[in-house]
Amino acid sequence: MTSMRLDRPDARGRFGEFGGTFAPETLMPALDELAGAFTEAWGDEEFVAEYRRMLSDFVGRPTPLHLAGRLSESLGVRILLKREDLAHTGAHKINNAIGQGLLAKRMGKPRVIAETGAGQHGVATATAAAVLGLECQVFMGSVDIERQALNVLRMEILGTEVVPVTSGAGTLKDAVSEAMREWVKSVESTHYIIGSVVGPHPFPWMVREFQKVIGEEVLDQIGSDLPDIVVACVGGGSNAMGMFYPLAGLGIDLVGIEAAGEGIATGRHGASIGAGSPGVLHGTHTYMLQDEEGQVLEAHSISAGLDYPGVGPEHAYFHQSGLARYESITDEEALDGVELLARTEGIIPALESAHAVAWVAREAGSLQGKTVLINLSGRGDKDVEQIGRARAGR
Ligand SMILES: *Cc1c(COP(=O)(O)O)cnc(C)c1O
Numbered sequence: 001m002t003s004m005r006l007d008r009p010d011a012r013g014r015f016g017e018f019g020g021t022f023a024p025e026t027l028m029p030a031l032d033e034l035a036g037a038f039t040e041a042w043g044d045e046e047f048v049a050e051y052r053r054m055l056s057d058f059v060g061r062p063t064p065l066h067l068a069g070r071l072s073e074s075l076g077v078r079i080l081l082k083r084e085d086l087a088h089t090g091a092h093k094i095n096n097a098i099g100q101g102l103l104a105k106r107m108g109k110p111r112v113i114a115e116t117g118a119g120q121h122g123v124a125t126a127t128a129a130a131v132l133g134l135e136c137q138v139f140m141g142s143v144d145i146e147r148q149a150l151n152v153l154r155m156e157i158l159g160t161e162v163v164p165v166t167s168g169a170g171t172l173k174d175a176v177s178e179a180m181r182e183w184v185k186s187v188e189s190t191h192y193i194i195g196s197v198v199g200p201h202p203f204p205w206m207v208r209e210f211q212k213v214i215g216e217e218v219l220d221q222i223g224s225d226l227p228d229i230v231v232a233c234v235g236g237g238s239n240a241m242g243m244f245y246p247l248a249g250l251g252i253d254l255v256g257i258e259a260a261g262e263g264i265a266t267g268r269h270g271a272s273i274g275a276g277s278p279g280v281l282h283g284t285h286t287y288m289l290q291d292e293e294g295q296v297l298e299a300h301s302i303s304a305g306l307d308y309p310g311v312g313p314e315h316a317y318f319h320q321s322g323l324a325r326y327e328s329i330t331d332e333e334a335l336d337g338v339e340l341l342a343r344t345e346g347i348i349p350a351l352e353s354a355h356a357v358a359w360v361a362r363e364a365g366s367l368q369g370k371t372v373l374i375n376l377s378g379r380g381d382k383d384v385e386q387i388g389r390a391r392a393g394r
Contacts, residue, residue, distance in 0.1 A: 003321035005248040006314075013201020014285075016320060019313035021200040023283045027180070030187040035202040037107050042209060047106065054098050055213060058131060059088045061095075063214075065221040065373075070344040075364040078371040080227060081345070082218055084239060084353075084378060091350065091378030092214060092239045093124040097193060099210035101128035104191035111135040111190045115179040117144055117172035118304030119151025120382065121195030126160035128193075136160040139179040143170035148304075151382070172308065173296070176282055196236025197312030200283030204312050211242025214375065219246055229253045229367065232375035233355040234326065235270070235305045237312035239377035245314075248323050256315060257355045259301035260328035270299035272311040273319050273326040281310040287319070302331035302390065303351035303383070333358040335390050338380060350378035351386070 006015055013035075014020050021031055041047040055061040063086050068079040084092040104112050112134050116122030122138040129136035138155055142164045145152055152162050168174035183192040197204045197211070230247055232240035234256040244254045261269035269275060272287045281288040281296060289297040289309040299309040318324040329337070334351055337358030342348045349357060356374045360367065380387070 003323050005245060005323060006317070009201060009205050013205070015204075015314045015317035018278075018284070018286050018316040018320075019201055019204060020285050021283065022280045022285065023200045024184070026184045027200070030183065031200055031202065033107075034191075034206075038103060038202055038206050041103055041106055047102065051099055051102055054102065055095065059094050059098065060086065061213065062217040062221070063087055065218060068345050071341065074344055075361060077360065077364050077367045079360065080371065080373045081347075081376045082214060082243065082373060083376055084214065085347065085349065085376050089124050089127050090381060091120060091124070092211060092242060093121050093195060094127060095213055095242070096195065096207050096210040096238060097121070097124040097128035100191065100193040100206070101125075101132045101134060104134060104193070105132055107191060109189055109191045111137070111186070112193050113137045113139065113179055113182055113190055114193045114195065115139050115172065115175040116151075116195070117141075117175070117307065118382070119144070119148040119155065120305060120378070122160070122162070123151055123154050123158070124195070125193050126155040126158040129160060130158045137163055137182075139163050139165050139175045139182065141170040141172060141175050142166045144172065144175070196238040197241050197314060198236040198282055198284060198310060204284065204314055207238050208241045208245055208314060211238050212245045214239065214242040215244065215246030218243070218373065226250060226252055227373040228370040229255060229372045230375070231255045231257060231356045231359055231372060233257045233306060233352045233377060234273075234311060234315060235259075235308050235352060236310070237315045239375055241312060241314055243375045244318065244324055248318070254318070254324035255359070256324055256326045257359045258311075258326055258328045259299070259303065259306035259355065260330040261300040261302070263330055264328065268300040269328070270301040270306045270308060271328045272309060273315065274328050276309075278316070284313045286313040286316045287311050302334060302386070303355070305350070305352040306355065327359060329355040329358045329362070333362060335387065337361060338387055347376070348380035348384070349376055350380050351383045353377045354380070
């Protein structure tokens with residue numbers, strides 16, 4: 001196989017045939033300005049040094065690479081965990097929020113906005129805004145506000161205004177649309193912090209650049225003893241791409257795990273690559289869940305972070321070119337993954353991350369003697385109530 005990862009998308013913002021800029025005319029100047037500002041900042045040693053300093057002193061990087069002894073023993077597979085759950089705020093999302101927050105300041109924009117579903121990206125953005133002295137508004141569906149009261153409170157304590165979105169179903173897709181509308185109105189003063197490797201160019205590329213620290217740290221930590229397989233869960237795909245990009249082309253089997261939800265056959269899942277098809281979603285050409293007429297379908301997953309009907313365009317490229325492969329895990333399997341990791345390693349993983357753990361457990365028979373690295377994207381404190389409800393219902 002001769003496929004190569006692409007250091008950056010082409011002049012039209014594409015990774016092969018995927019990506020691009022499918023955005024309203026009114027947003028084009030803002031996206032151009034952003035692409036220019038990011039390119040310039042990322043080439044400036046001082047900006048990069050400030051970003052690295054924030055990652056070490058504020059986020060707590062590098063996160064450890066942990067040999068999971070008891071889990072390895074129980075599965076007969078040597079398992080390493082990249083501990084993104086130990087990053088400040090409990091997941092990888094802060095790496096990107098800090099990067100984009102610093103960029104907003106550099107662009108002279110005193111205000112940031114973001115969309116959030118379960119509230120994880122909202123909390124990361126509110127945290128970055130607080131430490132960097134930026135004004136912050138987070139758009140959140142009114143239904144999600146009800147469901148995620150704790151994260152709403154977190155954001156408010158951090159000084160962020162949570163704006164309820166009542167249009168549509170009152171969930172993530174509607175919050176994205178509202179945040180986009182607000183950005184068009186206020187682009188002079190405002191930067192829009194997208195939370196994953198999705199959206200129009202330059203977001204997928206920029207967010208990957210801010211997340212690739214994960215895989216780069218692994219290369220430093222592991223020396224020449226490369227793992228055979230690397231596994232990461234895929235919602236929009238930022239923790240997975242942050243891990244995969246630096247490791248692509250080194251002969252490692254890269255495996256992205258999508259949400260099979262209640263089972264692919266039920267139609268209630270979030271497997272955009274595994275069971276979707278190419279189309280345009282939120283400004284980018286990528287794999288997505290859609291009906292015959294191209295209408296976006298609702299995704300379903302027990303984990304809010306994987307409950308998205310699309311995937312970042314660079315993953316679509318990795319899939320098509322064979323740089324990575326994509327599998328899926330059901331809600332039930334993920335719940336078993338939570339308990340397995342909790343009881344063997346004393347770590348309660350996020351439901352998202354538990355998908356990666358569960359895949360290794362399911363496939364252990366064919367992985368004997370191999371070294372498998374799991375990207376543990378976040379901790380499960382946010383999910384304990386939901387895990388408790390699911391246990392009670394079993
Ligand atoms: C948001 C989230 C994800 C999914 O987002 P990606 O962009 O696919 O990484 C995965 N794990 C955790 C812990 C999250 O909070």
